[in-house]
Amino acid sequence: DTAVSQTPKYLVTQMGNDKSIKCEQNLGHDTMYWYKQDSKKFLKIMFSYNNKELIINETVPNRFSPKSPDKAHLNLHINSLELGDSAVYFCASSLWDRSKFFGPGTRLTVL
Amino acid sequence: GENVEQHPSTLSVQEGDSAVIKCTYSDSASNYFPWYKQELGKGPQLIIDIRSNVGEKKDQRIAVTLNKTAKHFSLHITETQPEDSAVYFCAAITSGTYKYIFGTGTRLKVLA
Numbered sequence: 001d002t003a004v005s006q007t008p009k010y011l012v013t014q015m016g017n018d019k020s021i022k023c024e025q026n027l028g029h030d031t032m033y034w035y036k037q038d039s040k041k042f043l044k045i046m047f048s049y050n051n052k053e054l055i056i057n058e059t060v061p062n063r064f065s066p067k068s069p070d071k072a073h074l075n076l077h078i079n080s081l082e083l084g085d086s087a088v089y090f091c092a093s094s095l096w097d098r099s100k101f102f103g104p105g106t107r108l109t110v111l
Numbered sequence: 112g113e114n115v116e117q118h119p120s121t122l123s124v125q126e127g128d129s130a131v132i133k134c135t136y137s138d139s140a141s142n143y144f145p146w147y148k149q150e151l152g153k154g155p156q157l158i159i160d161i162r163s164n165v166g167e168k169k170d171q172r173i174a175v176t177l178n179k180t181a182k183h184f185s186l187h188i189t190e191t192q193p194e195d196s197a198v199y200f201c202a203a204i205t206s207g208t209y210k211y212i213f214g215t216g217t218r219l220k221v222l223a
Contacts, residue, residue, distance in 0.1 A: 041198050
């Protein structure tokens, strides 16, 4: 059974386009996250939602907009994609401040 | 701000040898310390964790030690195997808050 799933796994797109990444968790967790992992493998928190409420919004360009339709889903929409947005994006979930469960990642390549 | 320093950034060991990865945290309120393993093309997965009221925890070939006074904790892998090759992340968490800080990662290579 998949715990945290993300789609798509790979996303290749042109600069200036708008794209979305979807995330779903079936663990009954109340908190979901988006992380960005760069080429050096640093994991950087972008957003966190607790019970559909935004609780963490790190210094991220406002081209990035998360949306949580319910506790089990947290989607990430990116407008006007730039070269520097190329990275692996991980969705994760947890029970509040407990251990996190990560999805398999979405590798975004902006050409 | 709070941070977690992780060393070394890369580590190569011969199969069967031990590997040690160290992390130092700055926030004295941190009280939960998980370790994650990230295999190639996958997301990080929790492998072991320790709470601040415990000095050491072991699970088969992996163990974690915590020194609260010095504010550092370490991951120990004994009898390393090729499948232990991955990137390992430590993290420091303050329970009841949003503070969940990851270390910068260690790429471990186990040479057969």
